[in-house]
Amino acid sequence: MNKTLINDTTLRDGEQAAGVAFSVEEKIAIAKFLDAIGVHEIEVGIPAMGKAEQQAIATIVNLDLQAQLLGWNRALISDIQASVSCGLQRVHISVPVSAIQIAAKFQGQWQVVLQKLRESISFAVDRGLFVSVGGEDSSRAEENFLLDVVLAAQEWGASRFRFCDTVGILDPFATYAKVKHLVTSLAIPVEMHTHNDFGLATANALAGIKAGALSVNTTVNGLGERAGNAALEEVVMALKHLYHYDLGIDTRRLLEISQLVASASGYGVPPWKAIVGENTFTHESGIHAHGVLQNPHTYEPYAPEEVGRERRLVVGKHSGRHLLSSVLQQHGIILNNEETQSVLDAVRQESVEKKRSLTPQELLDLVRVQQHSLATMAIKSDC
Numbered sequence: 001m002n003k004t005l006i007n008d009t010t011l012r013d014g015e016q017a018a019g020v021a022f023s024v025e026e027k028i029a030i031a032k033f034l035d036a037i038g039v040h041e042i043e044v045g046i047p048a049m050g051k052a053e054q055q056a057i058a059t060i061v062n063l064d065l066q067a068q069l070l071g072w073n074r075a076l077i078s079d080i081q082a083s084v085s086c087g088l089q090r091v092h093i094s095v096p097v098s099a100i101q102i103a104a105k106f107q108g109q110w111q112v113v114l115q116k117l118r119e120s121i122s123f124a125v126d127r128g129l130f131v132s133v134g135g136e137d138s139s140r141a142e143e144n145f146l147l148d149v150v151l152a153a154q155e156w157g158a159s160r161f162r163f164c165d166t167v168g169i170l171d172p173f174a175t176y177a178k179v180k181h182l183v184t185s186l187a188i189p190v191e192m193h194t195h196n197d198f199g200l201a202t203a204n205a206l207a208g209i210k211a212g213a214l215s216v217n218t219t220v221n222g223l224g225e226r227a228g229n230a231a232l233e234e235v236v237m238a239l240k241h242l243y244h245y246d247l248g249i250d251t252r253r254l255l256e257i258s259q260l261v262a263s264a265s266g267y268g269v270p271p272w273k274a275i276v277g278e279n280t281f282t283h284e285s286g287i288h289a290h291g292v293l294q295n296p297h298t299y300e301p302y303a304p305e306e307v308g309r310e311r312r313l314v315v316g317k318h319s320g321r322h323l324l325s326s327v328l329q330q331h332g333i334i335l336n337n338e339e340t341q342s343v344l345d346a347v348r349q350e351s352v353e354k355k356r357s358l359t360p361q362e363l364l365d366l367v368r369v370q371q372h373s374l375a376t377m378a379i380k381s382d383c
């Protein structure tokens with residue numbers, strides 16, 4: 001077991017993905033599922049959004065889950081009051097920390113931002129709450145200013161700092177350097193919040209952890225603002241297999257929770273999506289399938305069962321003899337060399353026409369047709 005913690009924000013940043021709106025029942029189901037698989041902390045939503053959201057959050061609070069529950073807030077006392085009214089014991093307070101954000105939202109008045117942060121931290125701490133502080137746009141913030149803000153937040157009573165790569169502009173090397181600087185300067189732990197605008201959210205989250213961050217914000221399927229966030233399933237499996245960190249999360253249910261969130265969000269995942277995509281353990285190419293038939297590790301980084309999947313071998317345009325023979329043998333069919341080649345040629349043609357691999361029934365039909373035509377040709381040549 002490693003001390004790295006997952007703070008999943010599917011119910012907050014995940015739901016902020018344009019067009020996503022979970023019902024209360026869906027929120028409850030997602031929270032329960034995250035808890036059941038062992039996620040350590042759940043960012044349950046934004047109480048300041050109003051009564052309906054507060055009721056949904058209060059219902060989740062009353063479920064008495066094992067996971068810690070956190071509410072997201074602006075640096076406003078009214079936001080914290082809304083969190084308190086939901087029964088939350090942990091609040092996240094976000095402030096913009098880059099010049100561009102402070103100019104757009106607070107006319108460049110950084111002192112006002114700090115004042116609001118101080119007041120809201122004090123308000124929360126006075127009520128005995130755990131306070132996490134988020135630096136919105138940390139990655140574009142001037143580094144000395146960022147450090148000053150976080151040191152001040154720490155002094156005022158914050159128990160954690162969230163480093164946000166809000167528009168996903170870092171690479172893992174820059175992330176490592178920035179987070180290392182913070183981790184070595186702070187007494188409180190750092191949390192990673194990374195976005196996927198350049199496809200680097202998971203890589204950057206891992207770089208932050210390597211640099212000493214204690215926790216990471218994830219979302220199921222990488223759902224979230226614009227190109228999304230670091231995906232729960234990717235972070236958990238990468239930490240497990242690349243760094244050998246066992247977070248105590250039941251990875252065998254990652255596919256199930258992916259499907260739950262896909263259905264609730266209305267956004268499925270592409271077949272090539274890392275960890276949970278339909279094709280992650282599906283092999284069609286001849287050379288790959290030949291290898292997998294000898295030893296699955298030739299083309300699989302871990303066993304499919306580990307994430308709740310099964311291996312599939314499908315016959316299509318790129319398949320070869322070994323795969324074809326293996327699939328047909330399962331149906332009691334053994335072809336000679338000539339028949340095998342003729343079936344493979346026909347599979348290629350039909351796959352191009354259908355623009356996909358063939359179903360088992362289509363393959364069997366095609367074998368029958370090819371055997372029949374070869375037999376007819378043999379009879380004709382005998383005559």
Ligand SMILES: CC(=O)SCCNC(=O)CCNC(=O)[C@H](O)C(C)(C)COP(=O)(O)OP(=O)(O)OC[C@H]1O[C@@H](n2cnc3c(N)ncnc32)[C@H](O)[C@@H]1OP(=O)(O)O
Nearest residue numbers: 016046048049074075076094095096105106116136166225
């Ligand atoms: C990077 C992130 O993901 S941050 C999280 C973003 N998430 C969301 O916006 C989703 C939920 N948001 C909402 O439901 C609404 O925006 C609400 C309820 C929070 C606020 O709604 P409204 O009062 O209508 O304000 P609106 O959204 O138009 O503008 C944001 C206001 O918050 C202020 N604000 C923005 N960030 C902060 C902050 N960190 N601390 C304090 N105030 C902030 C803005 O300056 C603006 O204030 P103003 O109304 O005094 O001009």
Ligand SMILES: O=C(O)CCC(=O)C(=O)O
Nearest residue numbers: 094134135136137164166
């Ligand atoms: O939690 C915060 O402080 C902001 C989080 C966020 O969604 C972001 O910066 O992208």
